[in-house]
Amino acid sequence: MIHRRVVLHFPGFEPLDSEAHRQRYQRSAAQAARVWESRFAVGPMSGMPENAHFIVDAAGDGWVTSSEIHIHDHNDLIASLRRDSLWRQIAAGFRAGLALVVQGAAFAYFRHAWRxxxxxxxPYLFIALGIAIGVEIAALPLTIDLHPLWLLLSLPLGYAAFRYGWMRLSDRYHVLHLLADWRLAVAIAENGQEVAAWIEREADRAERALATSADEVLVTSHSMGASLALSVIGRLIERNSPVLRDRRITFVTLGGAALQCSLLSSATLLRHRIGLVARHTQVDWFDIQCLTDPIHLYKCQTVALSGHPDAPQPKLVFVRFKNAMSAERYGRNRRDFLRMHRQYVLGPDQKSGFDFTLMTAGPLPALSFSDLHSARPPVF
Incomplete structure (x- = not known):
């Protein structure tokens, strides 16, 4: 059993800073404590901002575990993408979409995972439909053969329908946030200046965190966080960092979307680092996926599709969210794709084979979850 653990967690593309992620973890841990009849005491954030982490002291029948969890959030990158005006965000989002098409990623998504x-x-179809509706309203006088002076009324009405009607509706579906997501995917693939600086800074943080003695070193990532986690750990391997010598690292991707970035033709450095992580003899990598989650490339092998078919491939581990959620909560949220995509890191309603809190703060080695049965709770 694990008595002391160090966790590096790379969250997905959400506008949350380290403290907000800690608070979410605390809420999920409270749910997990009730389900597993154990104690998960989540401490305050410390070491801010250059070494943000918190301690989780957990205990149950016959076991005690302390986990030091470091949050490698990229909220500053998200904030920089959402800082522009509405029209600049839309224009930049469509430029990113064009880059994804030109660089072959968009076609690869449909080839390997059509969902x-x-x-x-x-988001592109949503914006395009809204623009088409606004243009149709603006051009209505010409369409029904009214006097052109009616355009003085229809043009501002068409603009208002899009800007204050359609785009307000878009907030419900997080459309601008999704455009920013694709913009960051292109920036990661191209190793843009801000992204490269973030990777260097977080690699320094990870190196300091991994210098701590522990029974287990665990690196977890959710969604787009997989690309950033692979970049950071790959960068440490490039540095030949001494913290990676003679100690095993369990590397877990949760609904990992590294292929979102690595399938772009410009993502040569990211694909190189994916190969470094996959081939590193001290890294045990497995990928947890769920059919109910369409926001990742289900049943796809990240390493092989990133150009390393001869490297060791991460084990694919499949879970079913309905095994961990109550029937009422599952029924209420199953059609909310963004909500279901977050379930990997949220708390359980009942015992099942996988729980994020238990894996990151419980007594079992994280590698044991690579052999989980989704409906069968672990024994500890």
């Missing part, structure tokens, strides 16, 4: 391809198209 992820639809996820890619959604």
């Amino acid at each position: 992820f391809g639809l996820f890619f198209l959604f």
Whole structure:
């Protein structure tokens, strides 16, 4: 059993800072404590901002575990993408979409995971439909052969329908946030200046965190966080960092979307680092996926599709969210794709084979979850 653990967690594309992620973890841990009849005491954030982490002291029948969890959030990158005006965000989002098409990623999404391809198209089709409706309203006098002076009324009405009607509706579906997501995917693939600086800074943080003695070193990532986690750990391997020598690292991707970035033709550095992580003899990598979650490339091998078919491939581990959620909560949320995509890191309603809190703060080695049966709770 694990008595002391160090966790590096790379969250997905959400506008949350480290403290907000800690608070979410605390809420999920409270749910897990009730389900597993154990104690998960989540401490305050410390080491801010250059070494943000918190301690989880957990205990149950016959076991005590302390986990030091470091949050490698990228909220500053998200904030920079959402800082522009509405029209600049839309224009930049469509430029990113064009880059994804030109660099072959969009076609690869449909080839390997058509649901992820639809996820890619959604914000662009939504904006395009809104613009078409606004233009139709603006041109209505010409359409029904009214005097051109009516354009003085229809043009501002068409603009208002799009800007204050359609785009207000878009907030419900997080459309601008999704456009920013694709913009960051392109920036990661191209190793843009801000992204490269973030990777260097977080690699320094990870190196300091991994210098701590522990029974287990665990790196977890959710969604787009997989690309950033692979970049950071790959960067440590490039540095030949001494913290990676003679100690095993369990590397877990949760609904990992590294292929979102690595399938772009410009993502040569990211694909190189994916290969470094996959081939590193001290890294045990497995990928947890769920059919109910369309916002990742289900049943796809990240390493092979990133150009390393001869490297060791991460084990694919499949879970079913309905095994961990109550029937009422599952029924209420199953059609909310963004909500279901977050379930990997949220708390359980009942015992099942996988629980994020138990894996990151419980007594079992994280690698044991690579052999989980989704409906069968672990024994500890």
